[in-house]
Amino acid sequence: MQITTERLSAGYPGHPVVQNVDLDVPSGQVVAVVGPNGCGKSTLLRTVARLHRPAEGRVRIGGEDVWQLSRRRAAHLIALLPQSPQAPEAVTVEGLVRYGRHPHQGLFRQWSREDEAAVRDALAATGTTALAGRRLDQLSGGQRQRCWLAMVLAQQTPVVLLDEPTSALDLGHAVEVLELVREVAAAGRTVMMVLHDLAGAARYADTIVAMHAGHVVAHGPAHEVVTAELVERLYGIEADILAAPGDGAPVVIPTARDRMPV
Numbered sequence: 001m002q003i004t005t006e007r008l009s010a011g012y013p014g015h016p017v018v019q020n021v022d023l024d025v026p027s028g029q030v031v032a033v034v035g036p037n038g039c040g041k042s043t044l045l046r047t048v049a050r051l052h053r054p055a056e057g058r059v060r061i062g063g064e065d066v067w068q069l070s071r072r073r074a075a076h077l078i079a080l081l082p083q084s085p086q087a088p089e090a091v092t093v094e095g096l097v098r099y100g101r102h103p104h105q106g107l108f109r110q111w112s113r114e115d116e117a118a119v120r121d122a123l124a125a126t127g128t129t130a131l132a133g134r135r136l137d138q139l140s141g142g143q144r145q146r147c148w149l150a151m152v153l154a155q156q157t158p159v160v161l162l163d164e165p166t167s168a169l170d171l172g173h174a175v176e177v178l179e180l181v182r183e184v185a186a187a188g189r190t191v192m193m194v195l196h197d198l199a200g201a202a203r204y205a206d207t208i209v210a211m212h213a214g215h216v217v218a219h220g221p222a223h224e225v226v227t228a229e230l231v232e233r234l235y236g237i238e239a240d241i242l243a244a245p246g247d248g249a250p251v252v253i254p255t256a257r258d259r260m261p262v
């Protein structure tokens with residue numbers, strides 16, 4: 001399903017953050033939102049997820065204004081992996097992933113084979129099947145992050161929003177998660193993710209959205225967006241941009257500054 005934002009502004013009382021953002025993410029695409037700490041990436045994602053009301057403008061999912069949807073319908077369409085998710089105490093991994101099926105339950109709809117299969121598939125896809133019986137609070141940060149991702153995937157929503165899904169992961173698991181994101185998109189779901197890893201964003205996203213101080217300052221394919229000028233504007237550093245061997249994806253190499261003598 002397509003995600004659209006129209007002149008979207010959002011923030012907190014007395015603190016405007018996201019300003020006048022127009023985005024259009026077609027079905028089956030992966031968009032990576034990048035930018036410095038505090039520029040408004042999570043606020044944008046939470047607003048798209050309908051957890052935060054826009055100050056102005058609107059968010060549409062498949063053409064429908066998210067605030068015109070019932071909470072239940074929105075939960076069927078949108079799943080969010082927040083930056084610091086909170087779990088019920090002592091929940092097991094399987095218990096957590098089963099929570100992902102809650103929007104599918106109802107008065108007349110009990111736990112089904114379909115729910116069971118969704119949980120099993122999500123555990124398998126994230127490599128967490130062997131952890132299913134373990135308590136979430138007794139896992140490593142990276143293991144926990146993959147379990148949360150399993151919960152989000154188990155929701156089987158057409159729109160998947162991920163806030164820094166690779167932040168706690170080692171290189172191998174980070175690559176696995178980004179490849180999984182591509183598979184999710186290839187299955188027709190639309191993914192919007194916040195990433196600090198520019199190389200990962202360049203290689204795995206169809207479009208990069210670069211934010212600075214609440215504004216989208218560039219968006220498009222990585223080879224157009226990731227430039228030395230953009231890196232300087234976003235992060236205040238000089239960098240060389242190289243083309244990766246193989247696919248030519250842009251790789252950012254910060255220019256070494258003169259070190260202080262020790």
Ligand SMILES: Nc1ncnc2c1ncn2[C@@H]1O[C@H](COP(=O)(O)OP(=O)(O)OP(=O)(O)O)[C@@H](O)[C@H]1O
Binds near residue numbers: 015035038043
């Ligand atoms: N609940 C809140 N109440 C008030 N201000 C907030 C709240 N959450 C975030 N902010 C402020 O909004 C601004 C944008 O925060 P946001 O979390 O969207 O940034 P971000 O780009 O995701 O940052 P990071 O890369 O550090 O995660 C920051 O100045 C932050 O302090």
